[in-house]
Amino acid sequence: MLLRFRVANVRSLRDEQELSFVVPEGDEGTGARRLPLSDGKQLALYPVLGIFGANASGKSNVITALKKMSQAVLSSYAEWTSYDGIPRDEFALDPEAAAEKTFYEVDFVLEDGVRWTYGFELGATRVESEWLFAYPKGRRNTWFDRDASREKVYDFPGARLQDRARLASTTRRNSLLLTRAANDGHPQLTPIYDWFKRNLWDITPEAERSQREAYTAQRLLESETSRRRVEELLRVADLGIAGADVELQPGKPPVVRLRHSGAGEEPVSLDWQAESFGTRSWFALIGPLLLALDTGAVLLVDELDASLHSRFAAEVVRLFQTPWVNPKGAQLIFTAHDPSLFRTPSGRRLLEPGQLWLTEKDERGATELFPISDWEPTDEQDLMSSYLAGSFGGVPRVSEGQVGRRLLETDTSAQMETEEI
Incomplete structure (x- = not known):
């Protein structure tokens, strides 16, 4: 299961942003599941996260970034040739971003209950860094740590990984070691690669x-x-x-x-x-x-409400929220515009504050991603009404009738210019 995703310098996600299924402490509500870990502890997770925000605020870019990370893992060895460089799609509104690294990292748990952290940083022509950590007993074990700026690029503490020398010598500077290993069926790293292969399926209305x-x-x-x-x-x-x-x-x-x-x-x-x-x-x-x-698996649905009535989009959410319908712990990340998905027709919360994430652009045009739980709403607070009122941010900065007034002003100005001519 996916725990967290972090990303920076991908499309409008300029600075590091995090999306997390982990339930905030004391905020489990009705939708949380308890995931047993290999160290004997349990972790409370949400099965569903919804991302809301104004048009062009970066909602879809969160989905895109997850997909791009998956594509990198699955294809870097075969498709990133030394002649073509590395496909990154970095932040376009700041010229300095092209010279900066693109960052991806995920935390996830495999079927045996072991938690893993895997991530990498990409430059224009090479993999700048790559790392894999495991937490079999709650403490971090480093499986490999790659840093292209060091004289010794690869570090394998504890000699946990098989074929270390061969992997280090045969992995191209513009390919991920994880991809290289899995292409040869590496017995230890292929399960990590397979997690990406089986997850992060992207669905958009037309694609x-x-x-x-x-x-x-x-x-x-x-x-x-x-x-x-x-x-x-x-x-x-x-x-x-x-x-x-x-x-x-x-x-x-x-x-x-x-x-x-x-x-x-x-x-x-x-x-x-x-x-x-x-x-x-x-x-x-x-x-x-x-x-x-x-x-x-983890399913990514962009614009869930684009072609479905909000009542039925809510039923899709319930499929993942209901344990007896979703006994294997599938997860859903969706983007939407319709805030009626915040609550049921009877007025109860469909999603808890920690499941509702908002996107908002700052003055640089960069996306900020944050959950409504950061605002610490009360149990009685109507999240939909508060969201529409702008209490949490993430809504268009436009007053009633503003679009019509701007259009009228434009038409009037154009008419005056014509008359002057």
């Missing part, structure tokens, strides 16, 4: 939707149980769907036709292109959502 639709269609064909799960999620969305049919075509994506309840006794099958954007978006989300729940 790769056809592939996700095809994957959900395959889930319909896997087994009768899998079909029932997919069809039930389609029906519960209140889309008037009675079932789904899938037709396989050699060398082509599967053809899906959803059966809709109509005026007659028999459901009516519609051509896939006739389905609404919302229906297709929900169908494309079902496959990855079920895969995350089945495997205990």
Whole structure:
């Protein structure tokens, strides 16, 4: 499970920012889970984090940064050639940022309960530093520490790692040691690499939707149980769907036709292109959502509310929040605009203050990321109303009617300039 993510100098995330699933002390609420650790202790974690904020405040960049870290781990050895440099996408509004390092770090726990910290810093042409720590008994064990500025770049304290000399001599200056090791099936480091391979799946409303639709269609064909799960999620969305049919075509994506309840006794099958954007978006989300729940993975959903009604977006959150639906501890990170996701229709909190993260840009155009729990709201405080009132920040700095007044002023100025001519 993912505990924390830290990042700096990626897109609008100029200074180091942290996103954390760890429950603030004394703030467990109703959504927290207790994760057993290898040292016999337990750690309280949230299964869901929601990121809210004004347009262009950097919400999506948090998701992008997580994805970029994963891409670096999975592809640095094969794709970062010595001729092309290192892809970084550093902060663009400060010329000095190009000469500074890009920083990534994650804390996570594997199935055996051991907590790990892995991170790295990237320059324009080389990996500046890389590190891996384990906490099997609560105390930090350094597995490797890489620093390109040292005469001896690699340090392997305690001789815990196999094939140390070979890894140090064969890892390119612009490749991650973790990637290099996993490409050779290193028995100790491959499980760390595999954590990235199985997690941090990124979903946006439009990107790769056809592939996700095809994957959900395959889930319909896997087994009768899998079909029932997919069809039930389609029906519960209140889309008037009675079932789904899938037709396989050699060398082509599967053809899906959803059966809709109509005026007659028999459901009516519609051509896939006739389905609404919302229906297709929900169908494309079902496959990855079920895969995350089945495997205990971390799912990243950008703009969860972009094509789903807020009531149903809230149901997606509840799938991850409910222990008996999510027994393997899958985690969800989503971005959204709709603050109605702060609470249920009955007025109770859907997400605790530590699960609600806000993004706000400073005077430099850099994103600041922080949880509402930093403001220490009371148990009785209506988080949605307080957020909309600007009590926590993270809302557009615009007064009622300001957009219309600015437009009118622009039109008036343009008319006066025309008359003067």
